[in-house]
Amino acid sequence: MLATVASVNSANRLRTHLTNKYSISSRVIQTPSALTKEGCGYSVKFDDKYKQIVIKSASELRINVRAYFREEINNEDVKYIKE
Numbered sequence: 494m495l496a497t498v499a500s501v502n503s504a505n506r507l508r509t510h511l512t513n514k515y516s517i518s519s520r521v522i523q524t525p526s527a528l529t530k531e532g533c534g535y536s537v538k539f540d541d542k543y544k545q546i547v548i549k550s551a552s553e554l555r556i557n558v559r560a561y562f563r564e565e566i567n568n569e570d571v572k573y574i575k576e
Contacts, residue, residue, distance in 0.1 A: 494525060494538070494539055494541045494560065495528075495538055497534055498534065498558055499535075504536065507550060507569075510521060511537075521535055521537060524536045527554045547561075561576045562576065
């Protein structure tokens, strides 16, 4: 799952919080161009089962998550479904 945010700083703060407070593994990636109008932005990629913790963490840190996307992979195609 991806949580899209505006800046790499916000993404890193969220990733660090998830690791330090909840021991959740996540990583910061550039948001796929198919998901952004401006073609820029960053996302925190994490396991779907942690979505509620990520929502709570973003709120605690006052980080605006633009959207959440679930990844579906079929063969070599990746499809993003907004949640």
